[in-house]
Amino acid sequence: MTTMIRALLGATALTAAGFAASAQDTTLTIATVNNGDMIRMQGLADAFTEETGIALEWVTLEENVLRQRVTQDIATNGGQFDVMTIGTYEVPIWGAQDWLVSLNDLPAEYDVDDILPAIRGGLTVDGELYAAPFYGESSMVMYRTDLMEAAGLEMPDAPTWDFIKEAAAAMTDKDNEVYGICLRGKAGWGENMAFLTAMSNSYGARWFDMDWNPQFDSEAWANTLNDYLDLMNSYGPPGASGNGFNENLALFQQGKCGMWIDATVAASFVTNPNDSTVADKVGFALAPDNGLGKRGNWLWAWSLAVPAGSDNPDAAKQFIAWATSKDYTALVAENEGWANVPPGTRTSLYENPEYQEVPFAQMTLESINAADPTAPTVDEVPYTGVQFVAIPEFQSIGTAVGQTFSAALAGQMSAEDALAQAQALTEREMKRAGYIE
Template sequence: MTLFSRALLGATALTLVASPALAEKLTIATVNNGDMIRMQKLADDFTAKNPDIELEWLTMEENVLRQRVTTDIATKGGQFDVMTIGTYEVPIWGKQGWLVSLNDLPAEYDVDDILPAIRGGLTIDGELYAAPFYGESSMVMYRKDLMEKAGLEMPDAPTWEFIGKAARAMTDKDNEVYGVCLRGKAGWGENMAFLTATANSFGARWFDENWAPQFDSEAWKNALTFYLDLMEDAGPPGASSNGFNENLSLFQTGKCGMWIDATVAASFVTNPADSTVADQVGFALAPDNGLGKRGNWLWAWSLAIPAGTQKEEAAKKFIDWATSKEYLELVAEKEGWANVPPGTRTSLYENPEYQKVPFAKMTLDSINSADPTNPTVDPVPYVGVQFVAIPEFQGIATAVGQAFAAALAGNVTADEALANAQAITERTMKKSGYIK
C-alpha cells in the first residue's frame, strides 16, 4: 500500500525536535493529504534554518480537521499555533478577528506573486489572513487506455452527457473496473463540494436572491438524479463511504476509468511510485451542461495563525517558509517538478520547467475558469463556488451531505433526500434571520 493510499483515519501526532532543549514549540494542525505529508518530510529544512523552533504536527482526516480547528478557534482553546484552513473559513474568521494578519510578511515573500483568484479569497479589506500552501480547482482525470478501448475520445471540455456515456462504456464490474469514481462521503467539504459544484452546472443554486433554499427546484432534482444514476450504473460499491483519499486509492490501483476531483490529485495519479496507471492518465476540464457554468470549484488549503497565540513571530516564520517560492524549489529538487504544490504562484506557471508537467496548463485553466463571485447560472446573494460563504453553511451542508449520502447508499430516494435538504436548510435560515 502506498503512502498516499493510506488515509489516516484519526488524528496522529508527529514531532520533529529541534536541537536546543528550550526550543519554542509550534503546534501545527494539518490535513492528511499527500502535499501536507510531504511538507512534514521536508520540514528538517525549516528546523535547520530555525534551530530555536520545534514543530509538533497534528495530522487529521479532512472532516476531523475542520471540526477540531473550528471548535478551537471559536472557543479560543489555544491548542494550535498554525492551522491549515480553507477558502471558506478565511473570510468568515478574518472578519471575526480570529486570525492574525499576514500583511507584514517579508518583501522577498512576494505576496503579489500569489495567483489573483487564490489571493482574493484569502484577503479581507486589504488584509491577507492566510497564505496558500496549494490552490486547486477540479477537473476530469481519466484512463486513456480504457477510453480508447471504449472507442471514445475525451474532449478537452466535456459535457456531463459525454461523461455519463463514457463511464458506462468503461465499466467492467466483473474485473472491478468502474467507469467513474466520485465523492460520496458525507461532509460539507467532501460530497457537498463535488455536488454543489456539479449542481451549479445544472443551473441549480443553494439560495435565491432572497435566501430561500432551492432544493425543491427542478435543477437540483436533475443534478442529484444524474449523480445517483451514474454512480449506480458505473460507480464502485460502497461509494457513500468514499471521499478524496478513498477515490485516490481506487484510481491509483486501476479501479476507476474516470475521477472528477481536485486538480491537486494530478501529481499523485501520475507518479509511477504510487500509481499503477501513471502512464495512462489524461486530463480534461470539469464537465458542463451547456448553460455557461462548469462543474469545477475553487479552493486553497492555506496556513493561518489563530489570534491570541503567544508564538506569532515563530508561526509567521514557518508560514513564510512553507508557502514561499523557495519551498516550491525545494520540493522540485527533492521530488521533481510534478510534485510541487500547485495553484498558488504566477511564477510557477511561468517557469519553463513546470510548463513541461502534463497537467500544469489544465490546472491553471481550471482555476481561472471558476468565479466565486458569480458561481451560478441564476443570480445569488452569496460568494463561493462549492460553498456559500456564510457561517451557517458548515452545519447546514454537513446535514445536507448526510441526506445525499443516504440517497447514494440507497436508504432514501432522491426526492426524499432533496425534501430533507430543503427542510434542514429552511429551518436554519429562518432561525438565523436570513428569511423573515
C-alpha cells in the same frame, strides 16, 4: 552549490527576514489535513527546524475531523494550535471576526504579489491577507486514456455531462473491478457537497435565491442529484457513500476508476509511478458542463493561518513564510520533481518553463481561472463561493445536507426524499439564523 542547498539557504533567509529572532525552545503546534502534499511538507520540515531552532509538533487529521477541531478551537480562542490548515471558506469569515492574525507583514522577499489573484483574493479581507496558500486547486476530469481508447471514445478538452455518462458506461467492467466513474460520496460540506454543489452549478441549480430561500425543491437540483445517483449506482464502485478524496485517489491509483472528477491537486499523485499503477495512462480535461455557461469545477486553497489565540505568532509566521515560499517549491522540485510541487498558488510557477512541461499544469491553471466565486451560478445569487456558500451557517447546514445525500447514495432513501429533507432542514436553519422569516 546544489539547487537543494540554495533553496534551503534562501528559505532560511526568508524565514529570518522581517521577524524577531526566535527562541531555541519554541515549539509550534500545527494542525493539518492528511493529504499527500501536507504529508510531504512534514517530511521536509526538518530543514526549517535545523535552521531556525523552532520545533514542530504535527496534528494530522482527516478532512472532516480537521474542520471540526480547528473550528472549535478558534471559536473558543482555545489556543491549541499555532498554525492551522484552513480553506477558502473559513479565511474570510474568520478574518472578519479578528480570529486570525494578519499576514500583511510577511517580508518583501516573500513576494505576496506573485500569488495568483483568484487565490489571493479569497484569502484577503479589507486589504488584509489572513492566510498564505499552501496549494490552490480547482477540479477537473482525470481519466484512463487506455480505457477511453478501448471504448472507441476521445475525451474532449471541455466535456459535457452527457459525454461523461456515455464514457462511464463504456468503460465500466465490474467483473474486473473497473468502474467507469469515481466521485465523492462521503458526507461533509467539503466532501460530497463540494462536488455536488459544483456539479449543481453547471445544471443551473443554486443553494439560495436572492431572498435566501433554499432551492432544493427546484428541477435543477432534482436533475443534479438524480444524474449523480444514476452515475454512481450504475458505474461507480461499491461502498461509494464512504468514499472521499483519499479513498477515490487510492481506487484510481489501483486502476479501478475509468474517470475521476475531483481536485486538480490529485494529478501529481495519479501520475506518480511510485504510487500509481496507471501513472502513464492518465489524461486530463476540464470539469463537465451542460451548455449553460458554468462548469462543474470549484475553487479552493488549503492555506496556513495563525489563530489569534497562538502564543507564538511571530514563529508561526516564520513557518508559514517558509512553507508557502518559492524556495519551498524549489526544495520539493529538487527532492520529488516538478510534477510534485504544491500547485495553484503562484504566477511564477506557471511561467516556469520546467513546470510548463508537467502534463497537467496548463489544465490546472485553466480550471482555476474558469471558477468565479463572485458569480458561481447560472442565475444570480446573494452569496459568494463556488462549492460552498460563504456564510458562517453553511458549515453545519452543508454537512447536514451532505449526510442526507450520502444516505440516498447508500440506498437508505430516495432522491426525492433526500431533496425534501435538504429543503426542510436548510429552511429551518436559515429561519433560525434570521435570513428568512
